Amino acid sequence: MMRRQNFFLIVIVLVAMVAIGCAAAATGDSTNATNVIQVSGSGSATGTPDRVQLTFAVENENIDVKTAQSDNAIQMNKVIDALVAGGISRDQMKTTGYSIYPVYQDSTGLLNPKIKSYHVMNSLQVTIRDVNQTGNVIDISVAAGINNVNSIQFMLSDEQAQVLRTQALKKAVTAARTDADTVASALGVTITGVQSADISQGYTPIVYDNYVVGASTAKSAAPTPIQPGDLTVTAQVSFTYLIR
Numbered sequence: 001m002m003r004r005q006n007f008f009l010i011v012i013v014l015v016a017m018v019a020i021g022c023a024a025a026a027t028g029d030s031t032n033a034t035n036v037i038q039v040s041g042s043g044s045a046t047g048t049p050d051r052v053q054l055t056f057a058v059e060n061e062n063i064d065v066k067t068a069q070s071d072n073a074i075q076m077n078k079v080i081d082a083l084v085a086g087g088i089s090r091d092q093m094k095t096t097g098y099s100i101y102p103v104y105q106d107s108t109g110l111l112n113p114k115i116k117s118y119h120v121m122n123s124l125q126v127t128i129r130d131v132n133q134t135g136n137v138i139d140i141s142v143a144a145g146i147n148n149v150n151s152i153q154f155m156l157s158d159e160q161a162q163v164l165r166t167q168a169l170k171k172a173v174t175a176a177r178t179d180a181d182t183v184a185s186a187l188g189v190t191i192t193g194v195q196s197a198d199i200s201q202g203y204t205p206i207v208y209d210n211y212v213v214g215a216s217t218a219k220s221a222a223p224t225p226i227q228p229g230d231l232t233v234t235a236q237v238s239f240t241y242l243i244r
Contacts, residue, residue, distance in 0.1 A: 036195055037187075039179045040238045043171025045164040049154035049206065049228045052134050055096060056141050057123045057148040061103060065118040069100065072120040075145040079124065082144035088126060088137065097123035123150065129157075135224035154206040154228040161233060165201055168235035180241050189243040201235040 058076045062068035084090060102115045128137055131154065138149060156164065184191050206229055 035189075035243050037180050037183050037189075037191070037241045037243055038238070039176050039183070039241070040236065041172045041174070041176030041179065042234065042236050043168040043173075043175060044232050044234045045167035045171070046230050046232045047156065047160055047164050049131055049231050050129070050157050050160055051155040052128045052131050052228065053151075053153040053155065054126045054128065054134070054137060054141075055123055055150040055153075056126065056146045057097075057121055057150055058145055059119065059121045059148055061117040061119045063117050065100065068118045068120045072122055076122045076124065079141055079144040079146055082140050083126065083137065086137065086140045087133075088128070092127045092129075094125050095123065096125045097121065131228050134226040134228070138224045138226070151207055152226065154231065156203065156205075156231055156233070161203065164203075164233040165235065168201060168233050169199065169237065172235040172237040176237050176239050180239065184241075184243060187243075191241045192244050193242045195240040195242050197240075198238040199235070200237075201233065203231055203233040206231060 056079065058072055058079065060068060060072050060075065062071060080090070080093060083093065099119075099121045101119055103117045103119050104113045105116045126137060126141075128134060134152065141149075180191060
């Protein structure tokens with residue numbers, strides 16, 4: 001009999017302890033969920049691009065596919081040699097595309113197409129570390145045989161992007177804290193700490209597409225003017241502040 005009473009007493013005590021623990025946990029969760037202020041802030045920093053990527057192409061056609069391929073290779077090699085002579089190292093250049101496809105005569109029917117010629121295209125990407133040389137590199141390439149500039153993309157080096165990112169983040173954090181202080185003051189509460197923080201950032205390179213080289217461009221003696229403009233790095237932060 002005594003053992004049974006002791007057993008029931010232990011069960012009652014355990015149930016009571018579990019109930020008290022659940023109540024305490026619920027109270028703590030409620031406090032953490034309620035006594036907070038959630039704010040977001042944004043910041044930006046602007047700088048001048050210090051990197052540029054040019055994508056060139058040599059395009060040609062010939063009725064004989066081997067001749068078209070050979071002519072294209074000779075022309076592209078002249079371009080690469082001219083760029084190296086102009087101060088661009090080979091590790092700043094890479095092939096980004098190569099294609100060969102038939103060009104059909106317009107007058108032939110769909111059931112019996114007749115090949116007019118073969119089109120060959122070789123694309124070369126050049127990364128320039130001195131943005132001021134962009135126009136000069138274009139002129140060298142065109143003079144050597146490039147007949148299509150697919151894109152000009154101004155960018156930031158990793159080092160400059162990090163500097164601007166730091167500036168943008170500081171502005172975003174300051175903006176978020178200012179808003180949080182304003183809300184806390186209006187509510188008559190005090191900020192005691194940070195519960196969580198989320199950060200995002202990014203920038204978009206400036207891209208100019210399809211700079212087509214015509215006959216007049218290839219023969220022009222005037223240097224090609226290229227103005228990169230500025231790039232803006234943005235940062236977005238979200239904070240959950242603890243208050244009491």
